[in-house]
Amino acid sequence: MLPLPFPRRRSKHIWNIGFVIFVCLIFVVVYNGKTKDLLGESDENNQIMFINRKPDFKAVKHFNNDEKKAVGENPADMLKVQEELDKIKDKTKKPLGQPLKLSKNLDIQERIYEVQIQKELDSVIPGFGELGAPVVIKDEETKEVDEVIKKEAFNKIASDKMSLNRTLSDVRSPKCRRIKYDVNLPMASVIIIFTNEAWSPLLRTIHSVLNRSPDQFLKEIILVDDFSDKEHLKGKLDYYVTSHLPDKVRLVRLKERHGLIRARLEGAKTASGDVIIFLDSHCEVTQGWLEPLLARIKESRTAVLVPIIDVIDDKTLQYFSSNGEFFEIGGFTWSGHFTWIHVPEREKKRRGSSVGPTRSPTMAGGLFAIDRNYFWEVGSYDEGMDVWGGENLEMSFRIWMCGGTLETIPCSRVGHIFRSFHPYSFPGNKDTHGLNTARMAEVWMDDYKRLFYMHRPELKNDSAVGDVSKRKELRNKLGCKSFRWFLDNVIPEKFILDEHVLEFGKVRNSVGDKSLCLDTLQRSEDNPYIIGYYPCHNFLASSQFISLSNKNHLRREEMCATVDSQNRNRNAPVRMVPCLDDDFSQKWVHTEKKELKNVQSELCLDRGSVMSMADAFATKCRGSESQKWYFDNTNIV
Structure with missing residues (x-):
């Protein structure tokens, strides 16, 4: 057999070259695709x-x-x-x-x-x-989710399964959607403080601001890292900010733990926008959130504004919202805590529209907008306060008493994950809320600080509160009004425990040599509860402070006594419920026989044979020694 001619050998050689080229092309395509995926160039x-x-x-x-x-x-x-x-x-x-x-x-x-x-x-x-x-977690993940919530104070697993850019419904009132805003509004610097925040809620906060804020009104987003030590918030976050986010997002890192208050001051110092807006690091802003805030500050530079704060469920990440017209505003307790209260009828009449700026006595403090120059003019934050707590009431009282206004803007809606505890530690494990609130009381509450110290007597004259002389100088410099003015003009509905009352203090019954007083028994006053009896303290403890008001309510700060009188032949429990002026079941009289008689049930508070801690009850009035009660103080002439 003759050897193959040369042309056959050349054909095989060409085929081999073609095969090599084909393999190389496949490699290039695949590698290029992987590279694009890696570099994000798809x-x-x-x-x-x-x-x-x-x-x-x-x-x-x-x-x-x-x-x-x-x-x-x-x-x-x-x-x-x-x-x-x-x-x-x-x-x-x-x-x-x-x-x-x-x-x-x-x-x-x-x-x-x-x-x-x-x-x-x-x-x-x-x-x-x-x-x-809501994000629905598989049954087999439930145990892991529970463990994560114990550590992070929210369902991080659910959050990680959601897009950083998740969509939200337009939760605004239809009235808000019809409002046309000025095209020339001030520019905003959004400041977000975080310490050891989880990755996905932090980034979702940032992306929601970028995605739902008109570019021409968003000057910058300033991220202030309050000395986080979690690995994902170090180099990885630096890389993400510089490579995945626009230039208007800046990251400021603090070299030691400052706490929320001082970290916000550092963020404000670097801001260049006309308006600064503080947000927590686990929020989601909604459509149209920014314009109403900027428009109102353009109208009134001394107006400090808060959006309606909607709830993002800490377990399912569901976004809960009202109809856009019903919402609550900020109040406070004499113990120095923020609380939510209904919008009073007088304010509904004053604002005109259900979506108009609504005056709020206080703010929660996590989310608010303020003219940048006014922020510094009116005293920014008290730098003597540590970490967190009390700064919201301090700023609220200061804004009102020094000539500004504090308002809720119904057309601005921001969702917030409300956590049941702080997933980070406080430096030195100090009671920063108590100490900060004592600073606030010393500077702004005048003689009414007595009601705060009744709840926190251990803080009175505590050297850890620190020197407040500079803040008092600020108050004098700004020519601020009195706290009495604040109560009369900003929150006249606030019940003052020892004013406009018939009697107040401990409510005591003595049978033999054993005195018992009405006492909350440290039961939560967030919900209705049965008040009780407890041996009387030799000082005025907040748990035993009871008032008989001018409206004949036997009451605490927010809760009034009523009687469960379904069975009049047995001891009827005395239950504390939210006070209502027109609820006849909450009316009591202190008779000449010293009985405390519930008007509707006609039953009297009775100690019976109780000699120690027990639930309070009422029985048929009979003028016995166990039904005679005495207040520490009386205003009855």
Whole structure:
């Protein structure tokens, strides 16, 4: 057999070259795709990038609080989600997860960060949490979730399954949606303080501000790291900010733990916007949140504003909201805590519209907007306060007493994860709330500080409170009004425990040589409870401070006594419930026989044969020694 001619050998050689080229092309394509995935350079149709993932609408299911019907199983809901995603895509011009400023020359550590970030994006379950829906955790994950909540004070597992760019329904009142704002508004610096915050809620806060704030009104976002020591908040966060976020996002790192108050001061010092807006690091702003705040400050530079703060459930991450017109404003307790109160009728009449700026005596303190120059003019924060606590009431009283106003803006809505405890420690384990509130009381509450110290007698003359002379000088310099003025003009509904009352103090009954007093028994006053009897203290403890008001309420600060009189033949429990002026069951009289008689039931407070701690009760009035009660103080002439 003759050897093969040369042309056959050349053909095989060419085929081998072609095969090698083909393999190389495949390698280049695959490698290029992997590189693009790693570097975040995939095009806008790449399904790895979250923003273009098609939502899993079967998972988008929650209940509208007003209509009580399922959301997320019809074309209208699908359209809502896609419209929201399109808005974000049109605004950012890049899919979420795609670096904005990334060089191809990544070092090894940067590649590691990028891989971690892409892995986290890939762990997002499409549709979870969309339109504010709850995230449903599998049964087998329940135990792990419970352990995480004990550590983080919220469901981090659910948060990590949600997009950093999750969609939210427009929760504003229809009246708000019809308002047209000035195109020339001041620019805002948004300041977010964090210490050891979890990754996903922090970034979701940032992205929600970027996505739902008109670019022309957002000057900058300033992230202030209060000396976090968690690994994900170190180099990885630096990398994310510089490569995945626009230049208007800046990260400021503090070299030692400052605490919320002083960290906010550091953030404010670096701000350059006309208005500074403080947000917590676990928030989500909603559509149209920014414009009403800026517009109101443009009208009145001394107006300090808070949005309506909606609840993001700490376990399911569901976004709860009201109808946009019913909301509460800030109050306070004599123990120095913030509380929510109803908008009084006088304020509803004054504001005119249900979505108009609504005056609030106090603010929660986590979220508010203020003219940047006015912030410094009116005294910023008390630098003598440590970490957290009391600063919100201090600023609230100061704003009102020194010529400004504090207002809730109903057309601005921000969601907030309300945690049941702080997932971080306080330096020195000090009672910073108590000490800070004592500073506030010394400077701003005048003689009414007596009611605070009744609750916290151990703080009176405590050297740890520190020197408040500079803050008193500030008050004099600003020509601020008295706390009496604040009570009369800003919150006239506030019940003052020892004013406008018939009798007050300990309510004592003595049978033999054993005296018992009405006492809360340290039961929570957040909900109705049965008041009790306890041996009388030799000092005025807050748990035994009871007033008989001019309106004939036997009451505490917010709770009034009533009688469970369904069975008049037995001891009827005396129950404390929220005070209502027109509730006849809450009326009591102190008779000439010293009986405390409930007007509706006609039963009298009775100690019976009780000699120690027990629940209080009322029985048929008979003038016995066990039904005779005496107050420490009386205003009856």
